[in-house]
Every structure is written in C-alpha cells, then in structure tokens.
Amino acid sequence: MSSRFVLPAEDVLRAREKLVLDHFRDEVAHDWDATLSTFPHPHYEIIAQMLVHDGDSAVRQYYTDTRVAFPDQHHELISFRHSHDAVIVEFWLLGTHTGPLGAIPPTGGTHRTRMTAYFIFDENENLVTERIYFDQLTVLKQLISGIDKRKPSGLRTLLRVLKGMLAMSGREPDPRLAETTPPELSGP
Template identity: 45%
Template sequence: MGDLAERRLQTVRDHMRLECENDWDAVIATFAHPRYEMYGSGAVFDGEEAVRRYFAASRTPFPDQGNEIIAIAHDGDTVLVEFWLTGTHLGPLRLPTGTVEPTGRSFRVRMAASFEFAPGSDRIVCERPYFDQGAVARALGLA
C-alpha cells in the first residue's frame, strides 16, 4: 500500500476518533471541504456551518455518541469503514412522530461509511454514512 493510501486511512481513523472526542475544529480540519451525505435520511450537510449544525443536532440526544471501527479499507479515492455506532439517549430526540425525552438507554448499531478524497489528497471531500434510519430507535426500544 502506498504512502497516500496510508495517510488517507490515518485521516479517517483520526476523523472518527475526533468525532468521539467532540473536537469539532479538529474534525473540520480533516476535510478539504466539509460535507456529509446521509444515506438513509437523504440529508446533505454541505460546508462548515452546515456540518457544525449536524454535529450539534446529532450530539444533543446522544452526547456520548461514539464509534468502534470493525473494518477499514482503501480503494482508489475512497476509504470504506464498517463500524459500531454507540451512544446513550441523554437528551431530547426528534423523531418523525415527535420528540422523545431522554430514556437513559444505550444503543449499539452496525453501520458503514465511505470517505471520498480528491485525487492526490489526504483530506476528505465527503463522508457518506450508510444506515437504517430506524435502527437507533429500535435499539432504544422506541420503535
């Protein structure tokens, strides 16, 4: 594996660790251009301001949200990651049916994400998490 591939893999590992640490400035620094495309909900957060709003909204119900990498691979300009998403429901959670007050319950759901890089770069241009939108609600006993 080449130096660029190793740097990209490390960028993704750092990015995911920094998300767990809630170090949003450092997470933003892993991007050439901050962008999340959420497969499952269809939401797109493009640009630093939108991505920071996503961080705030996703951590309100789950301030301890974390991830545990299961597998990671590099192919072309993409890094693919399979991981466990974890968290505890400690804040209000907005669902299509309304807002659910904190239950204190924890979840652990399997997910995958792709991280796209510009050719020749070790900075992310887009993260695409792939998930079942109802998985967390089911894991919390809310669906």
C-alpha cells in the same frame, strides 16, 4: 482522474487511513475544529435520512444536534477497506439517547448500530465527502425497547417518539442524493 481499477500507492493509502482515524478520534473527543480540519469543505451525506450537511456551519450543527441527543456517542471500529478514491469503514456506533433527536424526545435508551462510512477523496487527496449508511429502524427499535409500555408514562413517551418520527419522516430527500445517474463503465 486515475483508473477505478488501480489503487493509489501504499503511502497514499496510509495517509488516507491516518486522516480517517484522526477524524474518528476527534469526533469522539468532540473536537469539532480538528474534525472539520480533515476536510477542505466539510460535507456529510446521511443516506438513511437522505440528508446532506454541507459546509462548516451545517456540519457543526449536525455535530451539535447528534451530541445533544447522544452525548456519549462513540465508535467501535470493525474494518477498514481501501478503494481507488475512498476509505470504507465499518463500525459500530454507540450512544445513550439523553437529549432530543430532532423531533424525537429522549428515551434514555441505548443503541449499538452497525454502520458503514465512505470517506471519499478527490484527485488531490482531499477528503470531500463522508457518506454514511445505516438502518435507522435498527437505531429506533433499540431506543424504544427500554420504554416500559405498561406504565402510563412509558406510553406517553412512546406516543411522543412516534409523533416525532412522523414529523421527521415528511421531509423531501436532498436532490443531491435522490437524483443520481449511473456511472460510465466503459473506458480505462
């Protein structure tokens, strides 16, 4: 493994960036085969929910679930950064909540949420993980903001949303995300 203090050559960084841009484009186009082809083994880590989607079928299910909830989901890129083993992308995620999001019923609300994704590469330049960070309360606040709380139907929707949120909050965090060890910082 190379030193964490040395960036790879420019051609490697450009190839990584192209792969990540292709990945984003194919996600928006709902071309799951193309998106999954960017990984030798698809692996997503959703830190806000402490969930891991590992393997082709789990990641395809994640894509299906999120696009049922937000069929128009898309991105607005903010910035790209490179590290010795990753491309770090800041972006806005946008979408309209027209289908269930797990146990949370559709609200019809929209969201525009700032996120960061780490696309992590192994020593052979294979994409091995997409690790996504965001504040899920920011998403939920936007989704419920359009509910008319003065109407009985709005109050029923809000109650169903809260019930769904509570149902989803009882999950145990994935141990691959919860049980961490500090990095070894001595050496090269």
